[in-house]
Amino acid sequence: MEKNSRKLSNPWLIILGTVLIQISAGSFYAWSIFNNGFMLKSGGTVQAVNGVKKIVGGLPAGSVSFTFTVGMLFLSLATLAGIPLAKKYGIKIISIFASIIYGLSILGLMLVGKNSSIWLLWLFGGVILGAMNGILYLTTLTNAIKWFPKRKGLISGVCVASYGLGSFIFKYIDMAIAGGAGAITAQNLDRVLFWWGTLALLLSVVGSFFLKNAPEDSASSLDTNNNSNNSIFIDKTNFTTSEMLHTSQAYLIFFCLITAVMFMGLLGSAVTNMAAAGTQTPNKVAVWGGTSAAATFVAIVAIANTLGRFIMGWLSDITGRKTVFFITYIVQLLALIILLSTKPGAMSIGMMYIIVIAMAFCFGGNITVFPTCVSDYFGLKNTSRNYSIIYQGFGIGAIIVGFLMASGNPLNPKNITLSNGAVLTQNFNLTYWVLLIMVIISLVIFVLIKKPVKKNSNIKN
Template identity: 30%
Template sequence: MSTHISNRTRVLTLIGTIITQFALGSVYTWSLFNAQLADKLSEPVSRVAFSFGILSLALAVASSMAGKMQERFGVRKVTIGAGVLLGASLLLTAHATNLILLYVFAGFLIGFADGTGYLMTLSNCVKWFPERKGLISACAIGAYGLGSLGFKFINMYFLQHGGLETTFDIWGVVAMIMVILGGSLMTDAPKQEISAEQAAEGARDYSLAESMKHPQYWMLALIFLTLCMSGLYVIGVAKDIGQSYVHLTAGVAASAVTIIAVANISGRLVLGILSDKIARTKVIAIALTICLVGVCALLFAHLNMMVFYAAVACIAFSFGGTLTVFPSLVSDFFGLNNLTKNYGVIYLGFGVGSLIGSIVASIFGGFIATFYLMFALLIVSLVIALTIQLPNGESDAQLVVNH
């Protein structure tokens, strides 16, 4: 009877997580609104677009804090709270009358709501399925990616037929209902017990303080930062790279956005499922190699439309796969029970990475400087991925065999 209840509970949690992640992924339609918000506020598009940089940083910071909130209130209450805040923030954004209010509502509040729900619900769902961590991550994070695609059509329709304020209002209500519904289906995962066999092999759960004392923790953080910076920078400026660097027409360059979305989701599914079959450090090494091929193409190849499309597809594929594989990879190294906290600090690399690429480009005057930084960091990260060992001295490949 208890097994039946447990199976039902974890399936409901998975369904709730997928619904929630789909709604949370809707924030990645943000670029649709920049031009209209700039007109409304009489501000340059670049200043309006900065709100998404703030959103990304707030999302990463909230993700690192969500573990403490879950411990105190439980996954259901925190997710429902995140849904209410997300809906309220989108409704407030609809009526922002100046740039400061936009940065507060669209940047800090939407980012905080999204980040609170994103990592916590993902980690909780993975804990329910310790035997299928890669597949479950692929389902949850795939839903997050599909959310940006699904809401793109919803938001574009209402922008054309209802205007800016109406679109934000409808988006806010729909996203809030979905997150509240998803949260109400979730249950906190039970504490994972380490078997005698695993204990004999040196497996254990590390607290955040213990994890941070190991060099492996910071090695993983560097790899994550590198792949996030590469992915977020290229995704953010793909159209501009296509036009000013590859000299494509605006329409041809804009097609890169669709290619990036497909490659991103493909990376999440392919590398997520592969990570249940081979060592996850090898999967990350594959992601780093594919990303490196893309960056090398942008730096050293004779660029035309097809080379440009292939290069951005490589980088987006690797970025999507990394976001899927990393929660399970961190749990392999430091245990499942403290995953939300341990991965939460590493996830700050998502927010920091989104800023570093843009800062380097603005200081050194263009894309090339950021591409060279990506190139150097990818080589260092690839060496780490191929040589890193678990804190107990085992290789990741041994962990897969033992499992």
């Protein structure tokens, strides 16, 4: 019956629906352009303090940007529930349900106002928005991969690239709705949130109607069709989640995913502040993030992120997953060395563009290849459930980088004075050093790791 279901379904329509949902969910990655808007609407004002323009009052910058980190944590946690729910009730029903709550959570952010608690922002922008994002993202991605078992890298690249494309598309939609120079302010924030939430909801609901669960025998049918006799090893390469967790490879891949996601923490919630700290004079650092020039960095991240997902996903089918990981992690290692060796405010805009493009391209490539890497190592049959477990590294990585940038206290980030006198509430230098060490460890892992082999295999006669 499942074979007939495969024949009656048009897998490319399912990919179309997945792409629409991924674009909608990916809009969350444009979060950094909203930071100043939430700070201003919650009571902050732009003032000159000792000749330096900064936002005084309102919610602190470190706490607002940490909303994205909270979202990434609940994004990963929600995948544990999303995968079994999609299997039980059908991916179409679950996606429609998640799409509606996803859109409503964005609209709920309009409740944030003067003297609002940071917990209100974290609830709608972190917990609810992140959880529904995770359900939409991973359930549709792993389902799409199952429909094309012989083109895993390509399909993963197309779908995950669409997720990255979402931040690029919605960044320009948000700026157009904001009007003027495109900066998000206290006056236009609610208008932008309303249209973001409405468009994201409609896009993902429409995409959901194209979805259909992939046949459960996708992986095993490939094995049986390639054997002419009846004596085959059952699930020789397909690991259950329990079996996967008894291998060292699962934890090594988990660590490498944590490392990859920490770059997302820099690029998703703090890229404008990172660019400001590296290129701007002390009197411009605090307010540069709200300019159109800073918004361009968000667009650059989205483009590079999207290209990395598609190109490296396709390349991984040709060269293998390890080769892609070696390329991306070495490039990120070089980017970190340059950031650490350049004085604050002394980097040219051109060099910062190169750094941001390199990091975003490599992050996009990495996050695309990890699901196919898990299916390579532990089999396609249980890849949805297995990757949802490994994917918890996504949330852990986001939390780690969030705490590092907030100097350990997101509720009251410590002020960091750079060598040029600029004052930040985000500790980029500490984050760079920790990432440098983790990237080196990850490269060693990729040198040593090998595919696991099941010790016991049942034989069917």
